[in-house]
Amino acid sequence: MKLRLYLLIASGVSTGMILLSLFICYRYMLLNWKDVVLLSTVTVGAAGVSMLVHFVMTRPLEKAIKAITQETTHIAEGDFKGKVPLIGPLEYQRLAAQFNQMTAKLNESFGKIRSAEASRKELVAHVSHDLRTPMASIQAFVEALQDDVIADKPTFERYLQTIRLETGRLDALIQELFKLSQLDAGGTEFTPELYHVDHFLVDGLQSLAFQLEEKEMQVEVDLPERLPPVAIMPQEMKRVLANILDNAIRHSPVGGMIDIRAEHVTEQFVKLSITDQGHGIVEEDKERIFDRFYRSDPSRTRSSGGAGLGLAIAKSIVELHGGTIGVDRNKATGGGGSQFWFTLPVHQA
Incomplete structure (x- = not known):
């Protein structure tokens, strides 16, 4: 039985009981038959108007429930893009809003x-x-x-x-x-320790000294006079630096320059930027450059382009530290080359 019909029957039964009670009362009030008929007619008319109003008022309820029912059918079929209209009483509108929020979360979850x-x-x-x-x-x-x-x-x-x-x-x-x-899988526990940025850069550059000498490249490092120590896992962050520097060396010309700069951007983070003189990153590759196995140039071989996992690992490690990582075009050289950057959390005493 539909809810609307159920409510109308319930209203009709209650109205009938009221009419019966009033009719009995009218008879026991020793009224003449003409008065009883008049009062009964007025009562029946009022009951009819009441049922008509009840019929009209329950229509939004029926529409709201029908809309939710149709949307549940769409969800069962795997369609999570629909929305329930916010109609009917306030309680039904709240229910529809919660239902839409649930659908959006389901759509996001299934998208992931x-x-x-x-x-x-x-x-x-x-x-x-x-x-x-x-x-x-x-x-x-x-x-x-x-x-x-x-x-x-x-x-x-x-x-x-x-x-x-x-x-x-x-x-x-x-x-x-x-x-x-x-x-x-979250198998790497975050256990930071106090570390100075200059030591961090020296250690990272020493590990790539052979590649730098082989391509006759120069490295320019710009550090502020006062730079707070950072709270990092040294071996993990050295992997990040090594992956970015390895890309910079691989794509820069022989005898090129790599520029490394550090700046205290906020109270919580220090920002490191590594700028090379390679071919640069096109705009459509910026969003996917940190995806695993992604190569901006599909023609690159494994020997020249790596496995495509280094930057994905670097992003995961930086995010494990609560920082961010990104890449921009090198504006200092008129658009040639790339500028990779990432943030390190400042050690809080």
Whole structure:
């Protein structure tokens, strides 16, 4: 039975009981029949008007319930984009508002699930490709060595060197995947310690000294005279700095310049900026440059472009510290090059 019909029947029964009671009262008041008929007619008319008003007033209730029912059907079919109109009494409007809020959260949650599923498929595809390439190379060189087709020692040594490099590349990829999965699963506990920014930069640059010398690059560091210590996990943040510097070195020309600047932007954060002289980042790549396995230039090979996990790991580590990370075009050189930046939390005494 529909709610509206149910309410009308309930109203009719209550009105009938009132009419019956009034009719009995009229008879026992020793009124003549003409007066009883007159009073009964007025009472019935008032009851009819009351039921008509009740019929009209319950129509918004029926529409509100019908709208919610239709929307629940859409949700059951997987459509979370609809909204229930805010009609009817205040209580029904509040119910509709809560229902719309629930639908929006469901749509957001399922959107994240679909995005995560797409990312998982993309991850599997990229990992398979990145693993297959060095594995195929290793297998081919090992088979050549086993078949004794290599007669001269220099070629033999070169094959061994290639196998060593491909094995190292596999190990680096596996370590990056392990680190990324550990960060995604929340398996890295945030245990910061006091650290000075100048020591942090010196340690990071020393680890890449060979690459800098190989490309004959210069590094200019600009630090304020007074810079507060930061609260970081040194090994994790050094990985962030190393990943960004490695990208800057890889994409900068031979003999280029890398500019590193630090500034105390707020009471809570210190900002580090690393500017290179490479080709720069196009606007449409800025939003996805920190996605795993994303390469702004699809034609880049694994040897020149890395596995595409470094910046994704860097973003996860910076966010673990409560900071932010981003990239802009290098405006100082007229648009050439990129400026990566991230924030470090200031140590609170």
